[in-house]
Amino acid sequence: MKTNLFGLTLFQLKEVVSTLGLPAFTATQLADWMYKKQVTSIASMTNLSKQTREKLESKYCVGMTEPSKVQTSTDGTKKYLYPTQIQKFIEAAYIPDADRATLCVSTQIGCKMGCLFCMTGKQGFQGNLTTGEIINQVQSLPEFDKLTNIVYMGMGEPMDNVEAVLNSIEIMTSAWGYDWSPKRITVSTIGIIPAMNTFLERSQAHLAVSLHSPFDDERREIMPIQNVYPITQVVSEIRRWQLGRQRRVSFEYIMFKGINDTPRHANELVRLLHGIKCRVNLIRFHAIPDTPLEGTSPENMVTFQNHLKAKGLTVTIRASRGEDIFAACGLLSTKELLRKQQETDF
Secondary structure (H helix, E strand, C coil), X not given: CCEECXXXXXXXXXXXXXXXXXXXXXXXXXXXXXXXXXXXXXXHCCCCCHHHHHHHHHHEECCCCCCCEEEECCCCCEEEEEECCCCCEEEEEEEXXXXXXXXXXXXXXXXXXXXXXXXXXXXXXXXXXXXXXXXXXXHCCCCHHHCCEEEECCXXXXXXXXXXXXXXXXXXXXXXXXXXXXXXXXXXECCCHHHHHHHHHHCCCEEEXXXXXXXXXXXXXXXXXXXXXXXXXXXHHHHHHCCCCCCCEEEEEEEECCCCCCHHHHHHHHHXXXXXXXXXXXXXXXXXXXXXXXXXXXXXXXXXXXXXXXXXXXXXXXXXCCHHHCCCCCHHHHHHHHHHHHHHHC
């Protein structure tokens, strides 16, 4: 099998051309063709000599993949399904909103973190995406030219695949790549501290922390990662970085009925985040199969928001999008996996 060039950084492309005995500037040409001109074959790279193209094609291909399915919501949200190299599926969600168009990308096939509220976690961990598979969700998107923002909040835990994530951000933000500002990119984590620190040191993209409960013991019930990296330690690390000027930190808070939506939780959230310049995003729970959790009422979300705002926090209630097309992470890919299994069994 040929090796994919798409998803390689400029440094990695230089290694490729060096191995083939090609001039070093060929690497810059390859990056320009793939990320600037967005060609999908080496044969289309017309400023490379025929001999250079033949050398490359003997071992390499561009290696992009088109989405295999798309579902469109009544609110304009689109969910794209992509096959992976190991014959599994991942999802990317395109979310248009007035003058913004956000793409939510996946970083893993399944997830090993086992959060009680997440459908992706119910798949179990099936593999990391390559840098190319992450970037492929961006460039192969029919709406690529409309994108204003990227969020790494799809399937998987980005900090559990941090090197591929960082390489994809390098491609997104470098002059030889898409040349985006890192301010247009947000990466989420449930709080894997060593990888989170690596991310904060090596990129300038925004950080979003999945918090969901300010109490260590209660968070442990819905997020097993709490046993390894308690949220108090995660917040302490973020405080050490002094984010909040050119670089945003936000805390994601899915609201569950009777679980994390009381005044007691609001007060503890204020105490936990005191002194950190941040935003709290309150999120309505998208129901998934086989979970005891229920979403809190819209009225209670507003009450919770007002409580936090009265204490000085910046708080938004995130609009729920695409629920009619299984926009919650993992639902569509799980459905496709089950369909494939049924075909195989038959």
